[in-house]
Amino acid sequence: MPQDVNIQSNYVTRVEGHGNIILNTKNGEIEELRFDIVEAPRFFEAMLRGRKWYEAADITCRICGICSWGHTTASLNAMENCFGITPSEQTLKLRQLGFNGEQLQSHYLHVLYLVAPDLLGVGSVIPLATTHPDIVQLALRVKRMANDIMCVIGGRHIHPVACKVNGFSHVPRARELQDLKERLVASRADLRTIVDVLKTLSLPDFSRETEYISLADHGHEYAYIRGEVKSSDGWQRPIPEYREWMHEWVEDHSTGKHTKASRNAYMVGALARFNNNYGALCPEAKAVAEELGLQPTNCNPFMNNIAQVVECVHCTEHSVQLIDELLDMGVKQEEGHRNVTVKAGTGVGAADVPRGILFHEYAVDEDGTITGSNLVIPTGQNYANIEADMRAFVPQILDRPQNEIQLFLEMLVRAYDPCISCSVHLLDVKFV
Amino acid sequence: MADTNGKPKVGIFSFACCEGCQLAVLECENQLLDLLGAVEIVNFREAMDKIGDDYRIAFVEGSITTTEHIEELKEIREQADILVALGACAWPGGLNIMKNFQNLTEVRKYVYGDKWEVHDSIPTRPISAVVPVDFYLRGCPIDRDEFVELVRSLLLGKTPNIPTYPMCVDCKLNENECRFHLGEICLGPVTRAGCNAICPTFGTKCEGCRGLVNDPQVNAQRDVLEEHGLTVEDILRESRLFNGWEFGGGEDLGYKGVDVTVIQAGGE
Numbered sequence: 001m002p003q004d005v006n007i008q009s010n011y012v013t014r015v016e017g018h019g020n021i022i023l024n025t026k027n028g029e030i031e032e033l034r035f036d037i038v039e040a041p042r043f044f045e046a047m048l049r050g051r052k053w054y055e056a057a058d059i060t061c062r063i064c065g066i067c068s069w070g071h072t073t074a075s076l077n078a079m080e081n082c083f084g085i086t087p088s089e090q091t092l093k094l095r096q097l098g099f100n101g102e103q104l105q106s107h108y109l110h111v112l113y114l115v116a117p118d119l120l121g122v123g124s125v126i127p128l129a130t131t132h133p134d135i136v137q138l139a140l141r142v143k144r145m146a147n148d149i150m151c152v153i154g155g156r157h158i159h160p161v162a163c164k165v166n167g168f169s170h171v172p173r174a175r176e177l178q179d180l181k182e183r184l185v186a187s188r189a190d191l192r193t194i195v196d197v198l199k200t201l202s203l204p205d206f207s208r209e210t211e212y213i214s215l216a217d218h219g220h221e222y223a224y225i226r227g228e229v230k231s232s233d234g235w236q237r238p239i240p241e242y243r244e245w246m247h248e249w250v251e252d253h254s255t256g257k258h259t260k261a262s263r264n265a266y267m268v269g270a271l272a273r274f275n276n277n278y279g280a281l282c283p284e285a286k287a288v289a290e291e292l293g294l295q296p297t298n299c300n301p302f303m304n305n306i307a308q309v310v311e312c313v314h315c316t317e318h319s320v321q322l323i324d325e326l327l328d329m330g331v332k333q334e335e336g337h338r339n340v341t342v343k344a345g346t347g348v349g350a351a352d353v354p355r356g357i358l359f360h361e362y363a364v365d366e367d368g369t370i371t372g373s374n375l376v377i378p379t380g381q382n383y384a385n386i387e388a389d390m391r392a393f394v395p396q397i398l399d400r401p402q403n404e405i406q407l408f409l410e411m412l413v414r415a416y417d418p419c420i421s422c423s424v425h426l427l428d429v430k431f432v
Numbered sequence: 433m434a435d436t437n438g439k440p441k442v443g444i445f446s447f448a449c450c451e452g453c454q455l456a457v458l459e460c461e462n463q464l465l466d467l468l469g470a471v472e473i474v475n476f477r478e479a480m481d482k483i484g485d486d487y488r489i490a491f492v493e494g495s496i497t498t499t500e501h502i503e504e505l506k507e508i509r510e511q512a513d514i515l516v517a518l519g520a521c522a523w524p525g526g527l528n529i530m531k532n533f534q535n536l537t538e539v540r541k542y543v544y545g546d547k548w549e550v551h552d553s554i555p556t557r558p559i560s561a562v563v564p565v566d567f568y569l570r571g572c573p574i575d576r577d578e579f580v581e582l583v584r585s586l587l588l589g590k591t592p593n594i595p596t597y598p599m600c601v602d603c604k605l606n607e608n609e610c611r612f613h614l615g616e617i618c619l620g621p622v623t624r625a626g627c628n629a630i631c632p633t634f635g636t637k638c639e640g641c642r643g644l645v646n647d648p649q650v651n652a653q654r655d656v657l658e659e660h661g662l663t664v665e666d667i668l669r670e671s672r673l674f675n676g677w678e679f680g681g682g683e684d685l686g687y688k689g690v691d692v693t694v695i696q697a698g699g700e
Contacts, residue, residue: 040448040497041551046539047530055673058639062527065452065573113458113479124480126473129465140461147459155634158452158459158573162634169635250547 070353082347101149106354112139167337212272265384268356270307285314443475443487447494453519520572529676572641602629
């Protein structure tokens with residue numbers, strides 16, 4: 001007879017925000033299994049009402065310190081959608097380059113600071129400074145580079161200041177872009193080291209087939225900031241139709257809302273993007289995926305960490321290419337952000353941020369005052385899938401000691417790289 | 433509560449916020465290893481498994497928005513010899529105060545619908561409205577150099593060198609053209625410096641995230657903003673983006689900030 005398990009893991013560590021895991025089993029059966037979100041709600045949708053159109057990005061980027069650039073991007077996309085604006089090629093390239101910086105920063109933070117300690121059997125990155133000083137120095141170096149990409153383009157990486165509706169209030173100098181390019185090229189060696197280390201470590205062997213949802217750019221570009229919504233269940237729809245397929249509900253145990261689409265749960269994030277957009281990855285990223293045993297469609301949520309490393313390779317190469325294109329074009333201060341014509345209406349914007357697809361929707365009146373908003377955050381979309389994974393995973397590990405079961409479940413939660421402070425928000429808001 | 437190896441023990445805690453200030457601490461890449469050599473971090477949920485609760489110095493980010501927060505913050509204050517407010521949410525409450533200008537029940541229903549009562553929420557307050565605070569690191573997010581300066585000062589037992597003058601000084605030092613001269617507006621004249629004027633340097637106005645200077649010239653600022661075409665409503669909205677607590681958002685909780693009637697009297 002398997003042991004009876006009673007786990008209450010309060011405030012899972014090494015994740016962003018506050019979440020608890022509760023597991024009770026009796027005679028080998030799960031009696032209770034929950035991932036509780038206990039982050040205090042902040043009510044951004046309500047606070048936006050009465051604010052001006054140009055404040056939306058400044059306010060919503062404060063939803064999350066890690067995905068700040070991503071929220072900014074989704075917010076600007078939504079407002080531009082509302083006003084019927086298509087930004088200049090230079091603006092889109094700079095926005096994408098900063099976005100790549102955030103992907104790199106967030107993925108490096110997650111894989112090297114938050115997950116690596118599990119794989120190396122310690123409680124945090126701090127003891128690694130003594131046991132693996134080279135890895136820690138590498139982690140600091142690549143994360144600094146990623147942050148500096150955002151600093152050069154947006155002023156700073158946490159809550160960027162230069163990103164505006166239809167443009168940038170400041171643009172980087174050619175020398176700054178050249179310097180970033182040199183550091184990106186140099187970081188290829190660090191990525192090689194990361195891949196070599198990961199090859200020696202093993203992730204839990206667990207697989208559960210589910211639906212994967214991400215942006216897709218008609219199969220051309222590995223989509224992060226534009227395109228349509230694609231499901232691995234075979235459908236694709238324009239971004240503004242997100243309410244048609246997304247079903248949201250409130251659970252009593254969670255201040256973050258749950259969502260489902262074609263089935264009872266779906267997954268968003270690096271693994272979903274990888275599974276849906278594999279063909280658009282650069283050759284270097286595909287080679288690393290193969291080396292690390294990741295092929296589409298992969299249904300092991302722990303492999304999300306590997307997908308993040310593959311994306312780091314892609315974003316590094318893509319950023320080098322973007323910088324070359326920007327230098328060829330010659331970056332100049334444009335005036336688009338000063339020439340925005342406000343139109344009453346609603347707008348929807350999306351961005352596929354480090355943790356998955358993110359939607360912002362605003363209603364704006366003729367004075368440019370925001371009258372309603374809806375924000376759908378990646379981690380909220382992953383909750384139902386995390387719980388479904390736990391339910392499938394627990395029977396496979398029930399013969400382990402209780403502290404190991406707890407560690408495995410925490411590792412599973414961490415694999416999703418949950419951003420809990422982001423996810424606390426919203427209900428389906430009806431615009432009138 | 434003896435410190436091991438003479439290193440003071442530190443805890444880093446988080447209430448309602450984006451956790452960007454903790455992230456800014458992790459962002460001190462160039463100094464992080466030196467800092468870790470000088471202090472022992474025993475509680476930092478975002479970055480590590482917990483080691484203990486015997487910290488002497490507590491850094492607290494985030495606003496207080498639930499009754500549970502109040503109790504947790506009091507426990508932290510009880511334990512810590514030195515308590516530092518980290519970022520605009522901790523003081524003066526930052527964006528989270530905007531909620532206080534709307535009906536709380538309506539706000540909760542707008543976001544959680546029928547289940548609005550399931551999740552606790554009280555009017556937002558800065559941590560200083562609940563416990564005494566020893567030092568303030570301002571901004572949204574904090575400035576990482578200022579964080580390093582504060583930690584260094586605490587270790588040396590000296591007073592940290594944190595500016596009290598207005599943001600305009602930083603702007604002049606950066607040789608930025610004044611936003612007012614460009615036909616825009618700016619909250620720099622009443623906002624505390626220390627951010628190296630990052631927003632004007634990157635082509636946009638100061639939004640006041642570092643809080644007001646001591647004795648802010650609110651009258652003069654109102655007149656200047658009015659001259660630049662802002663209505664009373666506009667001025668209050670701008671002022672309340674980060675400083676709602678000072679501009680009427682703390683009144684129901686007994687906090688006397690700026691006399692808002694002075695602004696409302698403008699233009700009449």
